[in-house]
Amino acid sequence: MAVDAKAEAGGEIPLLAGAPVVGSLFDLKGDTLATYLRAQRQHGDVVRISVGPPGLRAELHCLFSAEGAQQVLAGQSANFRKDNPFYQEIRDSFGNGLLTSQDEDYLRQRRLIQPLFTKRRVDGYARAVAAETASVITAWQGAADGVVDVSDEMTHFALRAVARILFGTDVEAAVDVVARCVPVLTDYVLRRGYSPVNIPRTWPTPNNRRAAAALDELYGVCDEIIAVRRRTADSGEGGEGEDLLSLLAGARSSDDGEFDASELRDQVLIFLLAGHETTATSLCFALHLLARHPEQQRRAREEITRVLGDRTPEAADMDRLPYLTQVLKEAMRLYPAAPVIGRNAVAAFESGGYTIPAGASVILAPWVTHRHPDYWADPERFDPDRFTPEAEAARPRYAWFPFGGGPRACIGQHFSMLESVIALAMILRAYEFEAVDTSVPVSTGITLLTQGPTRCRVRSLEG
Template identity: 50%
Template sequence: MSGTPLLGPVVELRRDPLAALERARRDHGDVVHVVAGPPGLRMAFHAVFHPDAAHHVLSANSGYRKDNLPWQEMRQILGDGLVTSQDEKWLRHRRMVQPLFTPRAVDNYADLVNEEVAYTVRSWSGGAVVDLHRDLTALVLQVIGRVLFGDDLTDAVEPVARCLPIASQYILTRGFAPVRTPRTWPTPANRRAARAQRDLFDMCDRIIGRRRAAGRTGNDLLGLLLAASDGGVPLTDEEVRDQVLIFVLSGHETTGATLTFTLDLLARHPEHLRRVQEEVATVLGDRPAESTDLPRLPYTTMVLKESMRLYPSIPFLSRRTSTGDVIGGHEIPPGSDVWTSPWVTHRHPEFWDRPEVFDPERFTPEAEAARHRHAWFPFGGGPRSCIGRHLAMLEATLMLVALVRRYDFAPTQERLALSAGISLRPAGEVRTRVVPRR
């Protein structure tokens, strides 16, 4: 991979990792060994872009683990929840919460989603320029609060919006730094990260404390965590908090971003917005969408899938192999870090014609059946794929239906700037004009 003779591609990886990895695939192929940084302090990883390689790295028996530095840093800041834990602890917690995320269980959440989106619909009723990302992530956070915790999470919106970008940047900076200062040193970055972590932990403690004070049980996520035991021993307060935090953060950030990107795309492509609106009117009339309506809204689903192709919520997925491997004829030594990238694979010209173009027709049943099954993997893959994918699709579809039914959308910015960290999000406000429909 190109770069300066002394530092390699470290500057372009930090400035724009999405473009850097796209360029690496274009210039060097589907397996690229990346070495960046000054001599003696270099970081190295293998980036793999072919769908076969992505599937192999993420599959159950490939020998790849979340042992590398970015995952270690994430555990230090965000705790050892379902996304970050491994081995027996991960399996135990996954089995514990799995019943909440089956398609049958998720279908029961439709009424709660519709109730929450109604508040956003009413708040935009006068027509205005709104920040889509701010409003939609707040909306999804409220849905997550009611569905998973039986709680109003209005007081969580501010600390999450303020602290998550700080935590994300800190994790990435330390996860890919050749030298890391001890966390106990009072550097500005350490102090900012410690404050963000403390505020996020305090937010989770308030959620848990309200539930305990109310004396309510229940079959939602928090009820299961508080009632759970391992061999008769209840989960520790730290274990409960780690799970609450990871579901608050991952559950709202990804779906909020997906909705934001989808509405921004529709605003820039009004012909597709009209097709979604016509489908919604034909199938639903004036009634709210229900979970059983989703199969009857194929074009709406195609739009969401194409949005997730262009803007996958998690643009990179990293693992480490302890045993070594061979991928695409390239030897991967033991102890190597390997990156897969939905962002790059979703633009691979072998599988996507005109990959930068927004074209929902890529996701007709016939097109999907003819394409490599792992060319699209916005929810990851293998046993560690997103447990909430059915909930995310239900939320995104119901919310999109409610919003396009009531509004037209027009962009006020020439282009959408991106921030590629732990997740993919807009780099700033997404100012969009919402116009009430007659």
Template identity: 55%
Template sequence: MLDLRRDPLETYERARKEHGDLVRIVAGLPGLRTKIYFVFSADGAQQVLASQSANFRKDDAFSLEMRETFGNGLLSSLDDDHLRQRRLLSPLFTKKKVADYADAICDEVDALCDQWEADGGAGADLNEDMSRLTVRMITRILFGADAEEAAEVVRRCMPALSTYTLRRGLMPVKLPRSVPTPANRRARAAQAELHALCDRLIEQRRRSGGTVGEQGADDLLTLLINARSDEDTPLNDRELRDQVLVFLLAGSDTTATSLTFALYLLARHREVQDATRAEVLSVLGGRRPAPADLDALPGLERVLKEAMRLYPAAPVLIRRAVRATVVEGRAIPAGAYVYVSPWVTHRHPSYWPQPERFDPERFRPERESGRSRYAWFPLGGGPRSCIGNHFAMLQMKLTVAVLLQRYRFTGVAEEVPLETGVTIRAARSVDCRLAPADQSSADALPTSR
């Protein structure tokens, strides 16, 4: 337990190196010990998440805490609830539908660039700035004209709730949330503030009949209110709030991590950055990117996929076995906790030669064709795969395409310590130097932060 708390990512990797692709870890004090089965192979991940997913439910201790904190939204709901929510929401997240948000995304990236220029245009903290950017994106897309107020509430409340939920999920014994400890009081206050925001905006949308704000019925909250399917009742106000909280969590934290490390890796690898910029300029010629441009940027997509391989936002996916199942030739008993780890599988030398090396060329079609489907799964897989995968990729591609046309990124530290919570993120600032894209990176000014 001490190893898992102190450095979980290193503990997962050491377990695979020393014991193989399926490892049982027994952790905790006598009488309170927990047995966790770690699955590190691609075939094992596919079995748990997809081919035998009915044997593995998302009702582990951590998922239960997520449900208590963020509600019964798509991230944590189960069984018929999950199927109904997915049927209602899937039409809102198709590749064609999310393309409607491209202008809003690019507007926010332009606003970030303007802020960098106002600050002197010499440097940035990628960790802080990508977090602010993605919060502004998701609140604008969800709430339209009410985004400014919502972004402040989300940035103030969401990190505290994420940390609180993770800590409770790891506790073998925990006090009820009703006990007025300092941590419980802080969490209740943050949760109440988020609930009040969501409830007020939902009521406002319902009263207006979907005409509130500059984007009118195009904001995602209004689309959620109007979501229908032939076999399902619409979402009620409590369900709407739960979905909004899930989108605020997933749509900001995970994308911020991926963008931070994509830019960090490009800053460390000038030749890849230059090649990616050349591709972007050849397609866009300096203009704003549009969704129709993105298929013509395969090099950019490879960079993002390689960044997500090395730094998957969700380092583990947790399930509970509901019946005894054989995985990798070994029996996993009913009731056992099962951890599938993108972090470890993405570094598995059986699938990734020189796995620690940044090499976007791994994702050329001819190299991907012979690779196991679940050697790379940063957005999950199977029936619970991320519903927002098209939206996340749109955010990242548009953001990096805009930024590479305006800036060269250099001068980052060689190593960035990681903080493992609900997602992984940089544990400190990720300072980098900025220079105009048409200026030699050798001439970049020193960072201003």
């Protein structure tokens, strides 16, 4: 049960016990998610965590309740900024795109991009998702011993799907470079984002040189595709492209102008990063959980067969597959792709009976809130029926927030759900799953990361 730790506003916020000199530094480095979960279980919904030695110490103010999440992301969102070192490292590596930009930059970008993510526009990508899923299904026919690592496979699938939607026919030129370079940059961002002191990026250390080479290669392939696309558009040879890059290149308004080449690249890189890692995580764990729970797998497959028969799923089928959608939402509850969210408070504010000071580093943790015993009975149990319409209506809005919320909610959440439901429907219709690895350790990166294989034995149901 959660500890009742509320106090009069201005009272001392409980502090998670740590080591005498470095506080909880090694706890967070060793197992970030377990440390946040322990903080909530021991001290309640508002907890301080001290990190680092004196003189370099950071103090994290953690809000674990649904009400705290709603306050930061929606109700008082203007008071919270992405000013922490971690977001700055993402900006420096992946550009100032929609995920990382702020203030007028963000508002301008959002206004230009929002028309490209209407439901009608996103629904038009269903055919591309289905085609990429069909390739996965065919490839698994030759799996050695019938075993596939769903983490690797879904990462590859989601990258190809988002690259195909971004670049259209230029997908092959980008996939290999992104698959090779993004992990190098992600590891670099994590090392620097969580370090109390960093040397300049320009110093020729092995890590700096490796990251710079990966960044140059990633920038190069994106710049080349963008330049070719603009030349063909200007000459009229490319026709009216419907891939997302063509739409981004054509996005303009009288008030906001249009994206220049470097701004286009920033948006493309952020979409590649956020658009494939998050969906891959959700699909990986949906399949892994179903592989460990045969009754729920059977129920999902029965719904798919009843609704789809042998036909390829379409965007309209999302509403016809409620149980499959519940499976996906429950997987995202247990394994949220963004398990930790950071903000900086501009002004002091009150939350949960405490006063958090101006300038505080504020932490929200979907990983913890999604396991909060006040909202979720037996929270570690996999139960898709938690997401029936009646059950969802009975919970606070921010008891579940895998896509964030408020003015900065993920612009691609409908696309992620569409892609995931279509892919799950086709894969579960084609294969039966049995877990080989019954336990999969995870850690925090820019998104949730698996630590080791996530293998399933697949048995073909086709033919």
